[in-house]
Amino acid sequence: MTTLQTTAPFSATAARMSAPGTKAGAESNILADMQQIIHLLDFGQAFCQKGQRGSVDLCHEVERITQGRAYLRLGGARPRTYQLPAHLLITLPVQFGHVSYGALCITSDPLYPELPSMQLPIARLLALACSWLLHMFEQSIVLWGQSQQFEYQVLGPLTKREREVLQLIYQGYNREEIANRLSISPATLRKHRQHIYEQLGVHNERDALLAAYQGGLLSPFTETLE
Numbered sequence: 001m002t003t004l005q006t007t008a009p010f011s012a013t014a015a016r017m018s019a020p021g022t023k024a025g026a027e028s029n030i031l032a033d034m035q036q037i038i039h040l041l042d043f044g045q046a047f048c049q050k051g052q053r054g055s056v057d058l059c060h061e062v063e064r065i066t067q068g069r070a071y072l073r074l075g076g077a078r079p080r081t082y083q084l085p086a087h088l089l090i091t092l093p094v095q096f097g098h099v100s101y102g103a104l105c106i107t108s109d110p111l112y113p114e115l116p117s118m119q120l121p122i123a124r125l126l127a128l129a130c131s132w133l134l135h136m137f138e139q140s141i142v143l144w145g146q147s148q149q150f151e152y153q154v155l156g157p158l159t160k161r162e163r164e165v166l167q168l169i170y171q172g173y174n175r176e177e178i179a180n181r182l183s184i185s186p187a188t189l190r191k192h193r194q195h196i197y198e199q200l201g202v203h204n205e206r207d208a209l210l211a212a213y214q215g216g217l218l219s220p221f222t223e224t225l226e
Helices: 012-018 026-047 051-065 120-147 160-170 175-182 186-200 205-214
Strands: 070-074 088-096 099-107
Touching: 026 051, 026 120, 051 070, 051 120, 070 088, 070 120, 088 120, 099 120, 160 175, 160 186, 160 205, 175 186, 186 205
Parallel strands: none
Antiparallel strands: 070 099, 088 099
């Protein structure tokens, strides 16, 4: 079985599969494969809410939507009932940055055993979609685990200035930098921070950020103050 990198150039195999007349209805097959990937991305929104079961469901979903042409193998562990077929032809890495989650295994074409059952560009796109979904799932699990340690409840509204302070804390600015950016004194900043803690029902900065995020008061996409 051949292992491919997602950044590798198209191989001769891919070129043969893309050649006109290789298979009847090739364009229709590509469209169907694209629809499957769109479905998988839609599935990902619910996938991140399934807890530890989510990764198992993703493996089965990949197998189901590709009708057994692709199998997602995560790490070295998988359910005992999840058996990979013997006719795997290539594997593609499933990773995000330097974190490796496993591999996407592509079977051989039943009519052309020397070729993969899925065109390589589509297979790479599927592997990339799985990588992003697993990364998103991993982050949501970490955040959920941290949040379960506390019972957050927003006890009262924050002022515009307090929201600005909270957003700057979230963006990694220290106390001196926040005071300078907002043109306020350190004493005023301390009062803002204390009121933020009281309104969020917390006692420290880390819990304030978690509570504010869970309460919808923070977003990584809010523009930094000029």
